[in-house]
Amino acid sequence: xxxxxxxxxxxxxxxxxxxxxxxxxxxxxxxxxxxxxxxxxxxxxxxxxxxxxxxxxxxxxxxxxxxxxxxxxxxxxxxxxxxxxxxxxxxxxxxxxxxxxxxxxxxxxxxxxxxxxxxxxxxxxxxxxxxxxxxxxxxxxxxxxxxxxxxxxxxxxxxxxxxxxxxxxxxxxxxxxxxxxxxxxxxxxxxxxxxxxxxxxxxxxxxxxxxxxxxxxxxxxxxxxxxxxxxxxxxxxxxxxxxxxxxxxxxxxx
Amino acid sequence: xxxxxxxxxxxxxxxxxxxxxxxxxxxxxxxxxxxxxxxxxxxxxxxxxxxxxxxxxxxxxxxxxxxxxxxxxxxxxxxxxxxxxxxxxxxxxxxxxxxxxxxxxxxxxxxxxxxxxxxxxxxxxxxxxxxxxxxxxxxxxxxxxxxxxxxxxxxxxxxxxxxxxxxxxxxxxxxxxxxxxxxxxxxxxxxxxxxxxxxxxxxxxxxxxxxxxxxxxxxxxxxxxxxxxxxxxxxxxxxxxxxxxxxxxxxxxxxxxxxxxxxxxxxxxxxxxxxxxxxxxxxxxxxxxxxxxxxxxxxxxxxxxxxxxxxxxxxxxxxxxxxxxxxxxxxxxxxxxxxxxxxxxxxxxxxxxxxxxxxxxxxxxxxxxxxxxxxxxxxxxxxxxxxxxxxxxxxxxxxxxxxxxxxxxxxxxxxxxxxxxxxxxxxxxxxxxxxxxxxxxxxxxxxxxxxxxxxxxxxxxxxxxxxxxxxxxxxxxxxxxxxxxxxxxxxxxxxxxxxxxxxxxxxxxxxxxxxxxxxxxxxxxxxxxxxxxxxxxxxxxxxxxxxxxxxxxxxxxxxxxxxxxxxxxxxxxxxxxxxxxxxxxxxxxxxxxxxxxxxxxxx
Numbered sequence: 001x002x003x004x005x006x007x008x009x010x011x012x013x014x015x016x017x018x019x020x021x022x023x024x025x026x027x028x029x030x031x032x033x034x035x036x037x038x039x040x041x042x043x044x045x046x047x048x049x050x051x052x053x054x055x056x057x058x059x060x061x062x063x064x065x066x067x068x069x070x071x072x073x074x075x076x077x078x079x080x081x082x083x084x085x086x087x088x089x090x091x092x093x094x095x096x097x098x099x100x101x102x103x104x105x106x107x108x109x110x111x112x113x114x115x116x117x118x119x120x121x122x123x124x125x126x127x128x129x130x131x132x133x134x135x136x137x138x139x140x141x142x143x144x145x146x147x148x149x150x151x152x153x154x155x156x157x158x159x160x161x162x163x164x165x166x167x168x169x170x171x172x173x174x175x176x177x178x179x180x181x182x183x184x185x186x187x188x189x190x191x192x193x194x195x196x197x198x199x200x201x202x203x204x205x206x207x208x209x210x211x212x213x214x215x216x217x218x219x220x221x222x223x224x225x226x227x228x229x230x231x232x233x234x235x236x237x238x239x240x241x242x243x244x245x246x247x248x249x250x251x252x253x254x
Numbered sequence: 255x256x257x258x259x260x261x262x263x264x265x266x267x268x269x270x271x272x273x274x275x276x277x278x279x280x281x282x283x284x285x286x287x288x289x290x291x292x293x294x295x296x297x298x299x300x301x302x303x304x305x306x307x308x309x310x311x312x313x314x315x316x317x318x319x320x321x322x323x324x325x326x327x328x329x330x331x332x333x334x335x336x337x338x339x340x341x342x343x344x345x346x347x348x349x350x351x352x353x354x355x356x357x358x359x360x361x362x363x364x365x366x367x368x369x370x371x372x373x374x375x376x377x378x379x380x381x382x383x384x385x386x387x388x389x390x391x392x393x394x395x396x397x398x399x400x401x402x403x404x405x406x407x408x409x410x411x412x413x414x415x416x417x418x419x420x421x422x423x424x425x426x427x428x429x430x431x432x433x434x435x436x437x438x439x440x441x442x443x444x445x446x447x448x449x450x451x452x453x454x455x456x457x458x459x460x461x462x463x464x465x466x467x468x469x470x471x472x473x474x475x476x477x478x479x480x481x482x483x484x485x486x487x488x489x490x491x492x493x494x495x496x497x498x499x500x501x502x503x504x505x506x507x508x509x510x511x512x513x514x515x516x517x518x519x520x521x522x523x524x525x526x527x528x529x530x531x532x533x534x535x536x537x538x539x540x541x542x543x544x545x546x547x548x549x550x551x552x553x554x555x556x557x558x559x560x561x562x563x564x565x566x567x568x569x570x571x572x573x574x575x576x577x578x579x580x581x582x583x584x585x586x587x588x589x590x591x592x593x594x595x596x597x598x599x600x601x602x603x604x605x606x607x608x609x610x611x612x613x614x615x616x617x618x619x620x621x622x623x624x625x626x627x628x629x630x631x632x633x634x635x636x637x638x639x640x641x642x643x644x645x646x647x648x649x650x651x652x653x654x655x656x657x658x659x660x661x662x663x664x665x666x667x668x669x670x671x672x673x674x675x676x677x678x679x680x681x682x683x684x685x686x687x688x689x690x691x692x693x694x695x696x697x698x699x700x701x702x703x704x705x706x707x708x709x710x711x712x713x714x715x716x717x718x719x720x721x722x723x724x725x726x727x728x729x730x731x732x733x734x735x736x737x738x739x740x741x742x743x744x745x746x747x748x749x750x751x752x753x754x755x756x757x758x759x760x761x762x763x764x765x766x767x768x769x770x771x772x773x774x775x776x777x778x779x780x781x782x783x784x785x786x787x788x789x790x791x792x793x794x795x796x797x798x799x800x801x802x803x804x805x806x807x808x809x810x811x812x813x814x815x816x817x818x819x820x821x822x823x824x825x826x827x828x829x830x831x832x833x834x835x836x837x838x839x840x841x842x843x844x845x846x847x848x849x850x851x852x853x854x855x856x857x
Binding site for chain 1: 595596597629630631632634690691692693694695696697698699700701702703704705707708709710714717718721722724725728729732733736
């Protein structure tokens with residue numbers, strides 16, 4: 001029993017250290033950063049891309065790729081990668097700031113329907129930590145819950161027992177919240193519902209064929225939600241609620 | 255003016271002198287029995303003249319040659335003009351068409367041929383005394399004694415069509431027909447065309463009379479005005495009459511019967527008011543079912559659509575031109591609808607006209623230019639331009655359609671940022687333009703395999719399970735401990751041996767060092783403590799009798815009881831009396847171990 005617990009802890013620790021072990025990628029990363037600082041954006045981009053093609057990601061990598069695209073004046077791609085960075089870490093201030101600047105260069109201004117204020121607050125709280133951070137917080141809170149539960153069950157004094165029960169319940173509530181946030185963020189990071197328009201002009205039609213009426217026109221860098229797909233056409237929705245059909249090749253999933 | 259025309263005449267004659275023309279001049283309409291002339295003219299000395307063959311005409315005289323030559327010296331330039339005329343006097347014998355075969359001349363050994371003539375012969379009512387001179391000028395058969403009938407002189411407004419559809423061009427001609435000499439005009443009021451778009455096609459400065467057959471009468475006719483009319487309304491449109499006053503010369507006989515009177519006629523000018531009858535033109539509406547792209551055109555048109563360039567850079571100006579060619583109401587056609595991509599900045603359409611007034615209506619071309627500036631790059635497809643018109647000949651709408659046009663807009667390398675600012679202006683106030691994006695992350699990349707999340711990993715599940723297990727284990731341990739604490743006597747019982755042994759160990763160490771007082775103290779405490787723990791009695795109640803009683807009740811032999819008591823007594827004695835008994839310590843220690851071991855097995 002004891003031994004198996006020790007093994008589990010050992011495995012956990014190992015897995016955490018494994019992530020930072022790949023020296024190849026670190027080297028690429030440093031080289032790319034160097035290129036960027038010297039203004040050699042094309043080389044920097046190819047190095048960053050090599051890391052990405054190796055299957056390794058992080059919001060920092062996406063952020064740096066986006067910055068490089070921005071410097072190369074590829075506004076659509078730069079917005080795409082800022083969005084990808086935000087998907088992994090919705091709270092990063094630098095990414096938000098740069099995305100805002102990149103968006104200034106796009107043509108479309110779409111009114112966003114404002115959310116209910118409580119939803120906004122919860123969203124802010126949720127986005128204040130990353131998915132993994134919430135997972136860690138939830139583990140910590142679960143430990144606390146276990147501690148207070150033990151205290152409740154075995155403490156001598158009646159006051160101590162009562163207060164530990166209350167604290168345990170609060171901790172359990174927070175732990176469940178943290179778990180929900182973490183799952184929610186993971187779901188958002190995994191889902192492929194949003195896309196960025198990649199072509200200078202994207203005709204959105206009323207039907208998934210060429211003869212459909214042109215409903216509106218989107219420009220490079222606009223964020224859209226992909227609702228469904230029929231062959232090469234996708235039903236898209238703007239943040240202001242308008243819908244239409246666009247060629248799937250015109251945009252890139254975040 | 256005169257001088258100019260003289261110069262022109264001179265110039266022409268110089269040309270003809272070298273060109274060696276051979277022309278013929280004859281009236282195209284004659285009355286029956288009228289005597290008239292056919293004049294052949296050559297501009298060089300003729301070696302041989304071959305007279306034409308006449309059919310339906312009677313040769314009265316000729317050919318009679320006549321020569322004319324002149325020499326002009328203008329500004330030291332000498333010009334010679336030479337002309338030779340052959341005149342044939344003929345008379346038409348019967349109504350119908352008389353033909354004159356080509357005549358030919360030989361000049362400098364070369365043969366020149368005139369064109370054949372066909373002369374219309376009408377019945378007429380003249381006495382045959384007139385002699386048309388071929389130029390169609392006013393004839394001298396002025397009416398006698400003042401009376402000028404409306405058959406002698408009249409105005410006529412004729413239309414090319416009287417039943418048209420809206421927008422179909424009509425040519426209206428205002429003509430003056432006369433058989434009497436005219437001295438002049440007054441108070442001319444030209445027609446007004448209400449409900450029509452009208453334009454004058456011909457407004458002759460000099461009125462040229464030509465001989466013309468009208469109702470089998472030979473008249474001198476002259477075109478006063480020619481109009482092109484485009485009906486703008488439907489229904490029966492009435493053209494108001496037009497008026498003019500003509501001054502007509504009439505011959506008055508002297509009244510006397512003398513020979514001289516008949517020779518020397520006197521002429522008198524009379525005024526006659528002429529007017530056209532009012533005319534009605536029936537204008538039908540265009541048939542229903544006009545295509546959406548119908549632009550009001552009626553006639554025959556062709557269309558050409560062009561882009562100023564196939565490929566341009568963003569933010570550069572370009573244009574699309576639609577050129578409509580043809581005849582009909584081309585000046586009134588509307589601008590065709592051109593669907594330029596929404597992303598283009600469009601400007602006002604520029605229209606360029608170039609029409610010519612033909613006898614059958616307007617023809618020419620109208621060019622519509624659609625200027626635009628593409629604001630973003632890419633390949634743009636401009637859908638076909640459609641333009642419909644109503645074809646009078648086919649009686650239906652015809653739709654012209656251009657090809658699909660493709661325009662490639664290349665990125666503008668130099669002015670991208672400034673242009674972007676321009677397009678951003680109508681979006682929101684431009685902020686942050688001076689600032690740049692924040693710098694990249696240079697710290698460790700924190701790379702992870704794509705799509706891997708702690709929350710969804712086995713590690714997380716393992717951690718949760720681990721917490722649960724630890725909780726269960728801790729819970730169990732605590733529970734156990736609580737149970738133990740709940741049975742204090744048992745605990746003390748269990749711990750008694752261990753406590754005693756520790757004390758004995760301490761005592762042994764004192765024994766080895768030869769320290770008597772601490773040895774006995776420890777030994778005493780070990781024995782008393784053990785008994786106290788095992789029997790669950792307090793130190794205060796440790797009376798000898800009570801101990802013996804309890805031990806007895808637990809089934810301890812009297813011998814062992816005595817041994818314990820005596821050992822305790824010895825320790826007490828040694829502790830409090832400070833009695834020296836060196837050799838006994840070792841034995842007492844062994845006895846204490848023995849008695850505790852014995853009791854441990856029994857209690």
